[in-house]
Amino acid sequence: MTTQTPIRQTPTDIAAKQWWGVAAAMFAIAWGGNEFTPLLVMYKNHGLPVTTVDLLLFYYVLGIVPALLIGGPLSDRYGRRVVLRPAPFISAAGSLLLAFGATSVPMMSAGRVLCGIALGLAMAVGSSWLKELSQPPFGAAAPSGTGARRSAMSLTGGFAVGAGSAGLLAQWAPWPNTLAYLINVTLCLCAALWVARAPETVIPQANPGRLLDDLTIPAAKHRRFRRVALPVALWLFTSAGTAYAIMPTLMAPHIHGAPIAFSAFVGVLTLSCGFAIQSVARRIDKPGTARAAVVSLVFSTVGMAMAAWAAGALTLVATLATAVVLGCGYGIGLVAGLQEIERIARPDDLAGLTAVFYSVSYLGFGVPALLSFLNQRFDVDYPSMFACCALAAAACLALVARNYRSKISGE
Template sequence: MRPHTRAAAALFAIGYGANQFSSLMVMYREQAHYSAVTVAAFFGVYAAGLVPGLLLGGPASDRWGRRRLLLPALVVSVPASGVLALGGVPAVSEPALYTGRFAFGVVTGIAMAVGTSWVKELSQAPWDPDADAGAGARRAAIALSAGFGAGPLVAGLLAQWAPLPMELPYLVHVVLTLAVVAAVVGVPETRPAGAFRSGLRVHLPRRFRRVVAPMAPWAFGAPALSFAVQPAALGSRLAGFGLVYATLLTTVTLGVGVVVQSWARRLSPVTGSRLGLAALVAGLLVAACAAALGSPVLAVPASAVIGAAYGLMLVAGLLEVQRMAEPAQLGGLTAVYYAVTYVGFVLPVALAALSGVAGYPVLLVGVAVLAGVSLAVVAWTGRVREPVELPAAG
């Protein structure tokens, strides 16, 4: 197995573990009888760990090395999954879920920033001299997205039909991660400790602020709208099969996203961003129609279109970041990019809070309008040729 493949396996394993909770949220509401607010808090505490994991892990790996940061994060994800498996034990279930989700947020943040940078560096000379310029971004995005899709698919099926629904999904992830840890141990280091003496501060190029940042929240906001908001918008139409349906939408969204990414890296980053945002607007309008008609069938193609938008935007953002980042800042700038993408995960919470004021069809149309505004901004700012901008000395 080539070095970049083994590093990408780490992204797959961490994405698998991070997103399997998406399809299990219905289980915790229906079987464990947690309120919607409590389940949303389980999700939110993950983000509380994710952001510092990203913003500290990425720059730290620029200074001290990729493998030195990624391997411990992978190892810690094993007991994190073990703690989440205690969520089925009544006496400790709620503290275990909060603790496990927070720990998973930290290790996911570290692994995403460090692993993406590591895959990019291993996809170039001397480790892979035949790879094209966009191979690193494509490989990292596909591995992460495949993990995001496989985790909730397997977890949802196990929770629906296998024994020990609150324990077995996490134990499967433990076994997977132990195998990946063994594979990653021998991957060569691309940034030896002390190779760069940069601190943990990250320089944000002007193009990042003007072109990448307006698009980035939609990269993860798109799938969140697909598989978190659509089931809520369909409400009683899903009685009795909410868990399976949420798993279906998650799989369709992320599956299409993975397929699109192989093609997306052939586009320029600005073109990919524009197409991704345009697809998101179209997908949200279809989702609004599905919510207005109460049609679970129509929501499936909406998820497919939104999944294509996700794949296009994620790759476009990574290509932009990897082209503009100085070698000493690659991990740090990648971390900032992912941190901005995760802002999109507040959208389901915001729509749930506003659903008492306006129905989901109206809210989804409103979000489509906001995505259209972002499309106009990216289309305008992406036309401007930015001067080369270097970080200030010292």
């Protein structure tokens, strides 16, 4: 009888896996943040006004932006772990409010804000933590941009799976207003246990100065950040939100039998394209140029033009094709922006600059509510509004192209 020698993990193997807990927390929180989106159609069908539901989508941003802006500096001051560990619990609380407040707009609003706070912390602190865990001494040496890609893929994967599962459960499972949110509560609690095991990468400051001083981010004035990263940020969730928040609503009267599942499918398609293209974004990106940013904005410009066509045609093919193009623009843009930030920021600016980038990007979730207001109040049709969006995206593309070879060191 032979005995097998147990396989022991080397310190290198253990270090290579230390980032998984952070990635899991980001995935679960992103799941909770986006599971509301495919249910927009359900809530509208239940009688909530269109603008009210779109505002509930935007209330998410009211939690995200403050958490992004203060979470990064707090983690630079006190460490990544102490700031990120509460985030899964906050996300779980938000999901509970959404699960049991389906008939109460105030409860749903509070739930959306809490989910936003959790996601803001995950994006600002988690992205920086993942970058640090993806390089020595916490991880094996990896190609430049590995941390950014892991962060982008964790978030996008969570957004996609959360949207898909919520739509399918709401369409065909029992407790359509509740079950998806309760599943996310379970995931967040599991992720909270996992992320607690991740090593700290920042030494807490012994004598921190004023927090107000930490909120000042000099790197945000960097020429390349303002003229390359921010124009890309403006179109990340404008593109994604157009694809999976606006188009399914416009298509709902033409989808018979399963409009919620269709909304979920469009969301999954958009984010799956974004997720898949992130894996090749490293080959698109070229240090010293804005190539990835340009490619992203080309997709966004073409995608908004296609949205104008799809909003007029209201056909299945037009809607799905638009989702694919806008999803690719979102995916490349997210990686391109995070990689630009990694090149620009100093270690003490990384979390703060990431927060500014994400704060600008999430303003795009206000676009569905704005367009809904313009449509209902002033009877402006969606094809015309999307055509204007395409022109605005083209203007951002022109700005980035003019700064194609900006120097990282230049102010």
